[in-house]
Amino acid sequence: MRERPLPRLLAAALILAAPASLTLPVLAAGQDDVLKCLGILDNGARLACYDRTVPALRNSPPGAPAAPAAPTAPAVLPPVAKEQSFGAERITDKSNPAVAARPQEAEAITAKLVSISQQTIDRYSFTLDNGQIWTQVVARSIANAKPGKMVKIEKGIVGSFTMTIDGVSGIIKVRRVK
Known part of the structure; x- marks a missing residue:
């Protein structure tokens, strides 16, 4: 009789998926900061928010929470008549x-x-x-x-x-x- 490969495939899938699931909370924490930036209406302020948030996500090691972005005042453009x-x-x-x-x-x-x-x-x-x-x-x-x-x-x-x-x-x- 032939052995069924399904249990072995399920075990392999669980082992491979485990490291990815361990980093999900880190991604969620970084996504919260990115989602906050998404809610900013002013283009310049939104870009500044992304500029603060994304480097913190890149520089954080896997498994470590992203460093919170430091709040700064949005750039104010000179008024144009x-x-x-x-x-x-x-x-x-x-x-x-x-x-x-x-x-x-x-x-x-x-x-x-x-x-x-x-x-x-x-x-x-x-x-x-x-x-x-x-x-x-x-x-x-x-x-x-x-x-x-x-x-x-x-x-x-x-x-x-x-x-x-x-x-x-x-x-x-x-x-x-x-």
Whole structure:
């Protein structure tokens, strides 16, 4: 008669699984710290929490509880004016301070037109006194637009922006490039 291998397989599985089960409380203790970090809403503070917690998990020997992370104050970013960040969500340059720290945005801005550059026929780029540069999305004549005039840029539908210029009839569809 042939011997059944099932009891031997079960015994081998229990022996192999025993060391893993002995480290479960250590992982659970480290996971508690990581889960606390997960609950932090501010991106910078959450990253700082992970930076404090994960090295403690890596440096702790197996079977030893992870060292608790030392509490530190969350990093406070310098406030960026709402006007400076207006339309910045479309800029992909991460070195731009308006992109790096995005506070709650304004719904519209007003500024003085510093210069107008023609990109193509009936398509222009506008530099404002606050340093922002906006470009026309839809070609349109802007015959009366001149430097020194006031402009108003408002949020449009589905992430678009519209510009009105004093003395120029109608709206101009624009996107922010800087």
